[in-house]
């Protein structure tokens with residue numbers, strides 16, 4: 001098991017106290033690379049940057065967004081900042097925005113906003129509602145948000161001087177209702193549940209199939225709750241999903257995107273790392289990091305090798321590496337489409353390579369570093385650059401929901417040799433030729449995946465370029481996402497029009513994830529050290545668990561690997 005800086009508590013209280021005194025910390029930017037100014041990843045040789053001041057700007061953006069919500073739509077599940085109204089997803093509301101934001105407010109030390117939110121959770125939030133909700137979204141945002149708030153409230157002295165069980169009690173009540181989702185014939189969770197009865201409800205689409213990512217992105221939350229309560233059922237029910245999925249024995253660890261709760265079998269052949277596929281892979285490595293269960297490292301390593309073998313290819317002009325899709329499964333021609341959602345991947349690859357330590361620290365561990373890890377870090381860097389490119393090539397400097405890549409036909413053939421690619425170019429002209437943004441894909445929903453990877457990459461490599469890219473992205477959000485009256489931030493309909501047409505919606509993950517990751521990217525690196533915690537897929541924070549109460553209850557079926 002990997003060494004940790006603070007294996008006992010993974011606490012951040014001492015760090016938090018010291019961080020609050022660290023104003024005006026300046027970080028000198030090192031020379032990044034040499035080259036002409038028209039190259040997209042080159043920055044002037046400057047300068048001293050006040051990262052604390054930049055971090056404060058992110059906090060200001062959070063406050064602006066939160067104030068607009070609380071003034072116009074307090075307690076409502078959705079917020080439409082242009083119309084200045086909210087809307088509900090259930091008659092009494094479920095606090096989607098409030099619960100998703102709790103831990104960001106704790107991290108930013110926004111005590112009065114947090115106190116209002118806490119009161120709302122205490123007095124208004126009830127899950128006893130006759131309401132169908134999505135199993136995955138409820139788990140990652142609501143259960144994850146409550147558990148993270150519980151964890152941080154025990155860690156941040158400025159936020160709470162004593163243990164606060166409000167969040168934990170709510171999370172137990174919610175998780176007990178969610179258990180009904182797992183009562184299918186196969187153990188694969190139903191897409192939805194009724195909150196009052198806890199009854200599982202199959203998806204109303206896709207012939208009742210659940211999406212693979214949704215079924216397999218529940219485990220961090222349930223396992224942390226099992227750890228906190230000692231109740232094994234949360235662990236076992238969520239773990240069983242992983243066994244059923246893996247028993248399908250899919251080639252090279254790559255899973256199709258739909259699975260049926262009746263049979264536990266896949267109902268499509270399409271494989272992708274974007275929507276419906278993404279966080280299956282993310283939770284493999286994160287389950288390993290959370291609990292140390294070796295089975296998930298094995299599954300992650302196999303899947304990562306599979307991704308490299310079948311799905312990574314290069315663009316035509318700049319040889320940027322990207323993750324293509326397999327619409328007909330392994331052996332079919334690749335589609336050169338990459339969702340912005342895929343941009344979680346480079347950060348996860350780097351996290352898997354070092355376990356959350358810096359590369360320099362991981363290299364010093366006995367019998368740990370390898371040529372394979374070097375290669376994984378290289379891939380993580382290339383893919384991060386490609387994700388940054390999704391922002392760099394548009395008129396607003398913000399990424400579209402989906403990018404398509406110009407690629408040679410040969411690069412999309414199933415048997416193309418993958419894995420040793422030429423270096424990518426930094427030429428702006430070549431990049432602009434390679435990214436294709438179709439009108440229907442040109443919206444920006446304030447998504448976090450790229451800044452999430454920038455945060456991970458900065459922590460792991462200490463390379464200041466990732467902070468600089470994050471800063472450019474933040475400035476673009478500040479310029480085009482804010483409303484004319486300055487009262488709130490919104491999603492956009494087209495990142496390639498100036499001024500961009502707007503979409504009257506603020507996503508809860510803007511507060512839960514995008515602004516949180518930007519804030520952490522600009523924070524000192526010993527604030528919430530990466531090797532003591534694990535982020536769920538909604539950026540909620542759980543500690544690494546070291547326990548021997550619950551073990552992995554299953555084994556992979558032995559199969560010969562190609």
Ligand code: DMJ
Nearest residue numbers: 279447448449509537538
């Ligand atoms: C979030 O709810 C989570 O990050 C999820 O894994 C993917 N979609 C959104 C953000 O884009």
